Amino acid sequence: MKMLWKKIIGSKSNKKTSPKISTEELKWQIALENSHVGVWDWDSRTDKVFYSKESKQILGYDDHELTNSAMEWNRRVHPEDKETYFKDFNLHINGKLDTYRNEHRILCKDGKYKWILDKGKVVDRDKNGKPIRIIGTHTDITYRKKRDEQSEKNLQLITSQNKRLHNFTHIVSHNLKTHIGNFKNILEFYDEAESEIEKQELITHLNTISEALTSTIVDLDDIISIKSKSNTNELNERVNIFNCAEKVIDSLEIESANNEVALFNSIRKDDYLVANRSYLESVIYNLISNGIKYKHPNRKSKVILQTMHTKDALKILVSDNGIGIDIDKFKNQIFEMYQTFHGTNRDDSRGVGLYITKTQVEALGGTIEVESELNVGTTFILQFKKIKHSM
Known part of the structure; x- marks a missing residue:
């Protein structure tokens, strides 16, 4: 078999002077050509490498465009x-x-990289055991690598979704059990009540518990609705971010005026996202509302919206100069459900808004982070994959 490989390689590298190859050897040569597997043959004495035309084609080169130098391949390795x-x-x-x-x-002629499976084996050594000749193959495995990378991403996504589902199930179970337990207790007290006044008070408590249960169910229904749409075409709308933010700011005009909070839309007017318009408006609305709600009482308050660009991403920044958050203390709780951390004990702080905001951002294929300092202010950073303006 070793000699057969030598003859095939030799016949391809020196067709003018090589003798005729046998039918069996021709079969192997044709098989190699049809398999699109490249062949290389390195002679350590001369440091010359023969590259078959299939190896060169993998890189996008014609047979005559690469020399028989080891550097031809080595310098192109990532x-x-x-x-x-x-x-x-x-x-x-x-x-x-x-x-x-x-x-x-390996770097190809078009400037892109391909993944190569490179195999080889010493087929000849000198009397001291030093390799003289090595023959090997090049196989393009780019498709397999991309498939493996996508499988890994899918696995990470599924793992993350399962974790969130577990947490979500725990939240649902805990909250519903709490409401049901409260109902049960009130009904038991009602049966034991001896006066109409007592019963009326218990009915009032029942109404309060009923409202809380309804609010919980609405919150959970909103979250389920967001998650169910995260892979549908309802998210694929080209949205102008400036106009979207301007609409939200207009809707908050009275609230911001009453609270003496100035809103500034510094988003570039030519920035777009492929998104669900309603989700994006909801995200911006919640973050601006937070800036208004948690303004600092001792200075002129403001909320500023702006966009930033990196090579592959577009970021939306929503910043305020409000009371801020103790990041060291609440870092792992900020986007969790039913968590409050501003220390204001406000009746309208249910700890749901940022959880829903995060869920909506993730449904749009983005991420959300927060930077904050107590008594200085807070900045929420939304990051999305950049789209082409020509869409």
Whole structure:
């Protein structure tokens, strides 16, 4: 088999002078060509490498465009992969590995990288055991790598969703059990009540518990509705962020005026998102409302909206100069359900708004973070994948 490979490689690298190859050898050559697997043959004495036309085609080059130099391949290996690339090869030629095998990214003619499975084996050594000749193959595994990466992302997503579902189920169970327990207790007291006044008071308590239960069910229904839409086309609308924010600011005009909070829309007018308009409006509304609700009592209050760009992402920043949050104390609770952390004991602080906001942002394919300092202010940072303006 070793000699057969040598003849096939030799016949392809020196077609003018090589003798005719046998039918069996021709079968192997055709099989290699049809499999789109590249072949390489390294001679350590001359440091020359023969690359088959299939190897060159993987990189997008014609047969005549690459020379028989080891550097032709080595210099194209991705910088992050070079260390293991050379390490695996050296382990094999030094006899520490029976075969050479490495997966690395390689720079192609079009400027993009492909993933390559690179295999090889020493087929000839000198009398001192030093490798003279190594023959190997190149296989394009880009599709498999992308599939594996997507599978890993899907696994992480499913794991994250399962964790959130577990937490959500716990929240539902806890809150419903609490309301049901309160109903049960009030009804028992009602049966034991001896006067109409007592019964009337208990009925009032029942109404309060009923309102709380209704509010809880509405909150949970909103969250379920958001999660059920997260993978549907209802989220795929091209939305102008400035106009969306302007609409929300207009709707909060009276509230901001009554609370003497100035609202500034500094979002670039040509910034867009592929999103659900209602969700984006809800997110912006909740964050501005928080800035109004938790304003600082001893200074002129303001909420500023702006956008920032990175290479691949668009960020929406909603900043206020309000009372702020103790991040060190509440970092892991800010976006949890039924958590309040401003220390104001307000009746309208139910600890649901930021949980719903986070759920909506994630449904839009984004992330939300918060930076805050007590008595200085808070900035919420929404990050989304950037879209092309030509859409």
